[in-house]
Amino acid sequence: MDGRIFRTDSAPKPVGAYPHARRVGDLLFLSGIGPRDAATDSVPGNEYGPDGGLLRHDITAQAHAVFANVRAVLEASGARWEDLVDVTVYLTDMARDFKAYNAVWAEHFPDPATAPCRTTLGITALPTPIAIELKCVAAFQGDPP
Incomplete structure (x- = not known):
């Protein structure tokens, strides 16, 4: 498959063998992105019990974090927030x-x-203890990088 791939340390590492994004023509396809913190791998808004099991999550904190992670991947790929054209949202609740x-x-x-x-x-579930994941497509406006 042709197309330029992008990875960035400003977003959480993928949980598998795939890039953060791939550009094909004027389109940028982002892999599923969650709210994990890029530096610590922690999940904003998650509360864990003494046994390490997830007790509850804060969807507002996770939604803000996932948007920040999407923005980081877009910027690392030469795209802008305004270039987003399609978003698929996965919610576990x-x-x-x-x-x-x-x-x-x-x-x-x-x-x-x-x-x-x-x-x-x-x-019903995502591969890590997150409550939200986004799958995004962006279209470059004007001269792409």
Whole structure:
């Protein structure tokens, strides 16, 4: 497959053998990105019990963190936040977290006319103890880097 691949230390390391992003033509495809902290690998808003099991999560903290991680990958790839055209959202607790996630989305995309398209799915689990993951596509505007 042709296309330039991107990795950055400003976003959490992928949990498998894949890049943070791949550019093909004027499109940039981001691998699934979660809210883990790039420096510590911790998950913002997670609370663990004495046995190390997850007790609860804070979707607002995780949503802000995942948006920051997406922004870091976009910037490392030469794209901008405004270049996002499609976002797939995976939530592990749709009933509890959808409303709070929508509020964070509205902070980051206040104008629906310029927001990317979005699909939100409720799923049972993600590969690490996170409550949200984003899969994004961006389109370069003007002369791509």
